[in-house]
Amino acid sequence: MRKVLILGGNRWLGARVAARCLAAGDEVTCLARTETPLVPAGARLVQADRRRPGAYDSVLDDWDEVVELAWATDVVDSALQALGDRAAHWTLVSTVSVYARNDEPNADEAAAVVEPVDLDDYGQAKVAGERASADRVRDRLLIVRPGLIAGPGDPSDRFGYWPGRLRRGGDVLVPEAPSLRVQVIDVDDLADFIATAGRRGTVGVVNAVGASLPFAHVLTRTAGVTGFDGRLVAASEEWLLAHDVGYWMGERSLPLWLPATKVGFATRSNAAYRAAGGVVRPIDDTIARVLADEVERGLDRARRSGLEPSEERALLARLAPPNSRHSTRC
Structure with missing residues (x-):
């Protein structure tokens, strides 16, 4: 033994x-x-x-x-x-x-x-x-x-913010994501x-490290797993930073978002990990397990990362009138 x-x-x-x-x-x-x-x-x-x-x-x-x-x-x-x-x-x-x-x-x-x-x-x-x-x-x-x-029980709330937020529904503030990436294990x-x-x-x-995925893809998969039928309202990196929205983690942040200058952080090679026997499960599996954990812990609980509902509502109101926002319905 x-x-x-x-x-x-x-x-x-x-x-x-x-x-x-x-x-x-x-x-x-x-x-x-x-x-x-x-x-x-x-x-x-x-x-x-x-x-x-x-x-x-x-x-x-x-x-x-x-x-x-x-x-x-x-x-x-x-x-x-x-x-x-x-x-x-x-x-x-x-x-x-x-x-x-x-x-x-x-x-x-x-x-x-x-x-x-x-x-x-x-x-x-x-x-x-x-x-x-x-x-x-x-x-x-x-x-x-x-x-x-990422996974059930994550104390940082970085990944869990998104399944929890999309499960609550409504308009969701997201970073513009044409080139943003997400890489989790x-x-x-x-x-x-x-x-x-x-x-x-x-x-x-x-x-x-896991697979490097487009941020937009992760949001789309999260929307599918959570049953989200609201709108993703996108704001530019410049607008978010100008309105004191932090990136990556912490209070008043949009977790997982990284500035374009830090793209390498979410695109690292995992060839050695895979060669050594490491497994990367489908992102939908991780999202589903995190969502179940988020529901059990309480969707409205205080979090270490993300926007408070009142902060998000205020930012959405300042971003643009509802009929002129850059948004995507999932």
Whole structure:
């Protein structure tokens, strides 16, 4: 029986990786600061603050696999010091935010990364973590660089905003999307890949990203899955930015939208991921699962990303009179 240690296995992705390993018959331990219901039944939970002395005392064992999900450099470094020599295989979950440029379509893992100067910056901290991991466990290391992760339970609300919003109906404010792209990886496809790659002893660097799809296509598929019969009212990038609408994520934003200068972020190559056995499920499947989760969690709940209904109504009113808006009926 394989022994797997997941550093942070009580959160969204980590809990799913733990569940996949358990299903394969592995003995799974999750080291986390707090106890939450997300730790799957059958896994052993070790509660410890990784910034405190003795945090790893209960897991100083030999491991077939260690999965690291943290991004703070001091936490990543402490794990490597305590456990690096005890792991037959080490998986670091990094991010495509490590790349220095986002204007190169179809760039692969050889693209240049940012220099880790500001370790409070997520992407730069992940680069530092990658380099520290390579220094300590290079011959046993898999670096997984996911793009946007989507699926049930997503705490960021980036992808879920759209199925939830279209399910509510009415006029929906969207960015003009002739050249915009969306690239997501389903959380369960990613969890399956991490668990399976660890079992196979896969090493190297892999962009774990899904298919790059036109934003308009994703909206059309979302409309079909949600039963949306309203209008998509498009506004230009310039108009949205001038009216303080943010892109990508966060409050008062249109999630997933990226300026044209960042097209490379949503068009990265997933050839290495597929060659290593990674699966990309149809976008309709992810949309349907996210919609069911959105309905269960409440379509009118407060969100971490997107426009509040009152904000959207005000923006639509300012955009243009109803009979002159650039709109599409789905």
